[in-house]
Amino acid sequence: xxxxxxxxxHEVTEMGQEVTLRCKPISGHDYLFWYRQTMMRGLxxxxxxxxxxxxxxxxxxxxxxxxxxxxxxxxxxxxxxSEPRDSAVYFCASSKDSPPLHFGNGTRLTxx
Amino acid sequence: xxxxxxxxxxxxxxxxxxxxxxxxxxVSGNPYLFWYVQYPNRGLxxxxxxxxxxxxxxxxxxxxxxxxxxQTSFHLKKPSALxxxxxxxxxAVRDVRYGGATNKLIFxxxxxxxxxx
Numbered sequence: 001x002x003x004x005x006x007x008x009x010h011e012v013t014e015m016g017q018e019v020t021l022r023c024k025p026i027s028g029h030d031y032l033f034w035y036r037q038t039m040m041r042g043l044x045x046x047x048x049x050x051x052x053x054x055x056x057x058x059x060x061x062x063x064x065x066x067x068x069x070x071x072x073x074x075x076x077x078x079x080x081x082s083e084p085r086d087s088a089v090y091f092c093a094s095s096k097d098s099p100p101l102h103f104g105n106g107t108r109l110t111x112x
Numbered sequence: 113x114x115x116x117x118x119x120x121x122x123x124x125x126x127x128x129x130x131x132x133x134x135x136x137x138x139v140s141g142n143p144y145l146f147w148y149v150q151y152p153n154r155g156l157x158x159x160x161x162x163x164x165x166x167x168x169x170x171x172x173x174x175x176x177x178x179x180x181x182x183q184t185s186f187h188l189k190k191p192s193a194l195x196x197x198x199x200x201x202x203x204a205v206r207d208v209r210y211g212g213a214t215n216k217l218i219f220x221x222x223x224x225x226x227x228x229x
Binding site: 042045048050055056100101104 | 144146148153154155157161202206215216217218219220221
């Protein structure tokens with residue numbers, strides 16, 4: 001089992017650019033979560049999916065953020081346009097029909 | 113709303129000594145509680161969970177946690193700390209909405225454990 005796979009591991013971009021983060025959940029997991037980690041705000045849930053359908057996106061900061069899950073093995077989190085305050089580590093996690101969640105190693109995003 | 117609190121930003125302990133990382137919770141209904149560990153530049157790794165049953169839960173790497181309903185606590189413990197246990201530890205609770213449990217976890221702010229050799 002390869003675990004949750006996220007790419008890229010690091011992303012550095014300039015303000016105003018579009019950023020796309022990618023996630024491959026563990027095979028057979030029905031739930032997929034996107035979390036953001038910062039020193040100031042800790043771990044925040046942005047959005048989660050069940051069977052590829054978004055269930056709760058109340059944590060998405062604003063319209064600049066969007067997430068999709070076109071199939072059971074792939075999800076993207078897009079930020080357009082990016083801003084310096086979006087700099088954080090973004091984690092993807094997946095689970096079966098109940099916790100625990102299994103996390104990827106994250107994407108460290110730096111927006112300059 | 114469901115929440116967990118980790119009152120200590122950092123815990124320092126000498127190698128070989130017992131360690132405790134504190135967590136208190138606030139939930140409606142029966143709590144589903146979890147502990148995770150995060151090493152530098154890595155994702156969170158699941159350690160253990162409490163759903164029901166025995167108040168003492170055993171998990172990975174020799175860790176255990178004690179569920180105390182009267183004190184609404186779920187403290188993480190280990191009898192003998194190792195330098196390699198130094199990491200960031202998160203307590204989490206399963207969210208409940210509209211009377212039913214969701215799969216969403218709400219995390220505490222984390223406690224940095226530093227084990228000195």
